Amino acid sequence: MPRILSDMLIIAERNLVRLPRSPDLLLAVTVQPVMFVLLFVYVFGGAIQTPGFDNYKDFLLPGIIVQNIAFGGFLTALGLAEDMNKGLVDRFRSLPMARSAVLAGRTSADIVTNLLSIAVLVVTGLIIGFSFDAPLQNIIAGVGILLLFGYAFSWVFALIGLLVSSPEAANSVGFIAVFPLTFISSAFVPVESMPSVLQTVADVNPFTITVDAMRHLWVGGPAGNAVWGAVVWSFVIFAIAAPLAVSRYRKAASK
Amino acid sequence: MMSDMTTDKPPAIRVQGLMKSFGDLRAVDGVDFEVPAGTVLGLLGPNGAGKTTVVRMLTTLMTPDAGRVEVAGLDAVEQATELRSRIGLAGQYAAVDENLTGAENLTMVGRLYGMTRGAAKARGQELLEEFDLVEAAGRPASTYSGGMRRRLDLAAALVAKPEVLFLDEPTTGLDPRSRLDLWATVETLKAAGTTVLLTTQYLDEADRLADSIAVIDHGRLIAEGTSDELKDRVGGERLEVTLAEGADSDAAIEALLPMSDERPVSEDGVVRLQVRQRGGTLVEAVKRLGEAGLDVEDLELRRPTLDDVFLTLTGHAAEATEPEEATA
Ligand SMILES: Nc1ncnc2c1ncn2[C@@H]1O[C@H](COP(=O)(O)OP(=O)(O)OP(=O)(O)O)[C@@H](O)[C@H]1O
Numbered sequence A: 001m002p003r004i005l006s007d008m009l010i011i012a013e014r015n016l017v018r019l020p021r022s023p024d025l026l027l028a029v030t031v032q033p034v035m036f037v038l039l040f041v042y043v044f045g046g047a048i049q050t051p052g053f054d055n056y057k058d059f060l061l062p063g064i065i066v067q068n069i070a071f072g073g074f075l076t077a078l079g080l081a082e083d084m085n086k087g088l089v090d091r092f093r094s095l096p097m098a099r100s101a102v103l104a105g106r107t108s109a110d111i112v113t114n115l116l117s118i119a120v121l122v123v124t125g126l127i128i129g130f131s132f133d134a135p136l137q138n139i140i141a142g143v144g145i146l147l148l149f150g151y152a153f154s155w156v157f158a159l160i161g162l163l164v165s166s167p168e169a170a171n172s173v174g175f176i177a178v179f180p181l182t183f184i185s186s187a188f189v190p191v192e193s194m195p196s197v198l199q200t201v202a203d204v205n206p207f208t209i210t211v212d213a214m215r216h217l218w219v220g221g222p223a224g225n226a227v228w229g230a231v232v233w234s235f236v237i238f239a240i241a242a243p244l245a246v247s248r249y250r251k252a253a254s255k
Numbered sequence B: 001m002m003s004d005m006t007t008d009k010p011p012a013i014r015v016q017g018l019m020k021s022f023g024d025l026r027a028v029d030g031v032d033f034e035v036p037a038g039t040v041l042g043l044l045g046p047n048g049a050g051k052t053t054v055v056r057m058l059t060t061l062m063t064p065d066a067g068r069v070e071v072a073g074l075d076a077v078e079q080a081t082e083l084r085s086r087i088g089l090a091g092q093y094a095a096v097d098e099n100l101t102g103a104e105n106l107t108m109v110g111r112l113y114g115m116t117r118g119a120a121k122a123r124g125q126e127l128l129e130e131f132d133l134v135e136a137a138g139r140p141a142s143t144y145s146g147g148m149r150r151r152l153d154l155a156a157a158l159v160a161k162p163e164v165l166f167l168d169e170p171t172t173g174l175d176p177r178s179r180l181d182l183w184a185t186v187e188t189l190k191a192a193g194t195t196v197l198l199t200t201q202y203l204d205e206a207d208r209l210a211d212s213i214a215v216i217d218h219g220r221l222i223a224e225g226t227s228d229e230l231k232d233r234v235g236g237e238r239l240e241v242t243l244a245e246g247a248d249s250d251a252a253i254e255a256l257l258p259m260s261d262e263r264p265v266s267e268d269g270v271v272r273l274q275v276r277q278r279g280g281t282l283v284e285a286v287k288r289l290g291e292a293g294l295d296v297e298d299l300e301l302r303r304p305t306l307d308d309v310f311l312t313l314t315g316h317a318a319e320a321t322e323p324e325e326a327t328a
């Protein structure tokens, strides 16, 4: 196995073994998303009109999964901020390992936790009455898009984790930067119900495009170009965030 | 330094014209030294002298602005990756993953050195025994005391049995027993042929472990040699006067000035000076201080220690943060 790959897996493993030991993190990737689904469905569900969908659950689930997956990267932000603070980055840099493995290992560990979140959310959805309305290959393609989108956002969070001074700050900066974007999108309410200024934002928001793609793939919502749009957006976000994170890592680490 | 030992082997560390600035601050300002293979170099210097910066450049963590660094025959900039597999580093602050257990920390480091999982585990177990961490091996490092973390960090530096080992203030934060254990470890490593560069604030540590000592201040090398050579350089008997609470140390300096060729220095109510002779010195000092109306708590005449070397060369004491000083 090439060195970069084995080093990446070692780092990814390191980031994953901590999860079962950190009840707070485990709650954040499992119980918290479930709570959001339940609150939205039962508190807002009755008030939100979703023309073209059988019910609000079918509308909401793809949206809330996209939101959760985008936030899955917070583990990367938190972990990198910790590593910088605790001098662990120095330890890694003094070892004959591939340098890029630290970031690559972190972000790929998020893929595993994101898969866990997807599973938890889908099961929750099925229990409360969500139903897939699409062929199996579309459902699988949807999971692929989720993981891709989540991976791109892990790099955004990697950048955030490297820019801030503490793990606590990583958490709140990440939240402030990403949370509004997820709301000004088609994730929770139809874009048509927003004021026109917000509609303009929502229409070009990568969250809207990715959520629309998911709705098409999972419950047969109108497709347009959303599926390809979502893939392109993921690559664009990755292509911008990853080099920035890598260069920030180089700079911060050699201080 | 120690040219008699360099006859057959090339030096393990060779540093020439090393420079590093942070903005306007010249943290390392033209440092040269060599460490013969299999010897221990003690890098001494007060806070902010540039010790850590030197260590970071020697261990490839930082690129020098100018100068050459060769470790184990490899250029620290051009051959950084190769070099990393031959050195071990325990930085000034313990770098352990708090979410992993002690054993997992060492296994991870071993694997990142390129060992198989099995080999890394076995090596980790050896080190856990050596550093008295067997009982805590299965607990996350977040539950470790400061001293345990420090020992785990040192163990991590030794995972790959490096030929050159860098220890940046390795015993800061260790209790006296752990400190002695660490000294024994360094001596064992040296006996096995490992070259060690250690920075320290504790002069007794340098005295005991280092074959040769380099003193740096403000990024410059201001002295180097064996501990005896440095003490000879400072020469003379030392007088140390502990003034009573509230006594004016400037007045004491003036009163004692005629007894020395250099201006006495004072710190925390203790005045130190180098005196010309042993005989009659104590009596004369008491008389002079008495005439100046100064109360004395304690008076001591002794041979120079590395502390005096430090004080004389840098103009201030080694700022060792002993617990009692920290609370003073
Ligand atoms: N990354 C950095 N950015 C700016 N200044 C720095 C940086 N690292 C070190 N310095 C400065 O360079 C000087 C030397 O620092 P260094 O850490 O090498 O000293 P030191 O001898 O290790 O001190 P100590 O005994 O306190 O550990 C100090 O004035 C320090 O403030």
Ligand SMILES: [Mg+2]
Pocket (backbone or CB within 6 Å): B051, B052, B053, B092, B168
């Ligand atoms: Mg230092």
